[in-house]
Amino acid sequence: MQRWKVNLAVLWFGNFMVMAGMTMITPFLTLYLQQDLGVEGEHAIGVWGGLIFAANFVTSFFFQPFWGKMSDRYGRKMMLLRSGFGMAFVIVLMGFATAPWQLLLLRMVNGIISGFVPAAVALISSAAPRERTGFAMGTLQSGATAGTILGPLIGGLMADSFGFRPIFYITGSLLFLASVLSWIMVKETFDKEAAARKPQASMLSGLRDLARIPQLPALYSVTFLIQFAMLSPMALIPLFVQDLHGTTVDLAFWAGLVGSVTGFSNMFSAPLLGRLSDRVGSTRVLIFSLLGSGLMFIPQAFVTNVPQLLVCRFLLGCFVGGLIPSVNALIRRYTPDGQESRAFGFNSSSLALGNMIGPVVGGALSGVIGIEGLFIVSAFFMLVNSVWAYRLLVKPRGSKSTI
Structure with missing residues (x-):
């Protein structure tokens, strides 16, 4: 092997x-x-x-x-x-x-x-x-x-x-x-002596250096918005399942199933969409996945029973599987050699920020718009994200396509 x-x-x-x-x-x-x-x-x-x-x-x-x-x-x-x-x-x-x-x-x-x-x-x-x-x-x-x-x-x-x-x-x-x-x-091929000879910039100056590459700040923002949109309604889904189920019989089972079905479809779709990105380009797969995820959030606001919600959440996971892997592949493409780990470190911080802020904002908004409204808000962020990714990654500043 x-x-x-x-x-x-x-x-x-x-x-x-x-x-x-x-x-x-x-x-x-x-x-x-x-x-x-x-x-x-x-x-x-x-x-x-x-x-x-x-x-x-x-x-x-x-x-x-x-x-x-x-x-x-x-x-x-x-x-x-x-x-x-x-x-x-x-x-x-x-x-x-x-x-x-x-x-x-x-x-x-x-x-x-x-x-x-x-x-x-x-x-x-x-x-x-x-x-x-x-x-x-x-x-x-x-x-x-x-x-x-x-x-x-x-x-x-x-x-x-x-x-x-x-x-x-x-x-x-x-x-x-x-x-x-x-x-x-x-096993890793890494030249520590060559790395030691390179000037070591501070984290702030390193961030400034990476920020000069316009695609990288865009990708960090995409990562944050993906996590924000995905986690905003997450904590309230068990309560939503309870409202749809209408009884306490098997409630924990159905709530757990709804919570995990997105991850299962994500787990299987990620390698498949990764193979697809090797053939058609990571940017195309990222935009396709953002559009699909946004569209799959919308029907979740209108479901009337748990099986309908399960189908929607399963299909959502099929598209979500192409998001973070595509972002990671694009970060590797645009990052200068020798700075990959730093670039992925900043992206990991963007992901953690989305994990923190998404549930907090979702919980605050739920009292006003309900979880149905949160699904629409998540759809909005995903769809806007797809347009933004297209403008920044496919045709930045009116140049030719970089797909």
């Missing part, structure tokens, strides 16, 4: 474990706070739960560009190992927390040392042949998506079987295993 394919297979598993580890806590966080950490009262549990869930994304937003800079200086594999082993240790420590502030602090530390996924993206994008970049990015993304989908399911099953604290020990151990596999099996 070609070396870049071996790297891709190992890092697919690593991405899966990282994202699964990040999301396993979701189903039982409030119960863990209540039963093991002694938090009492719905309001206090809700406040602590929100802070603990968001803490990882907040610190990640600020530190990803720094790790991207370090990756360009010392190599992507080193950043993979730093992040993987570091998060494994911190996640195990979460199982020993005895107070909510300790869990909050550990989640913040986890966000600070995170960076496995952008380092994996940078490593694969630099190692894969340019004509296979779309397939590689799509496949790598499917690993992260699979972890995001199955993480809550695995976490819920393990909570029922082993209790809450052992989940952190098991998750940390599996992440440690993924890091060991990356250490042994992932």
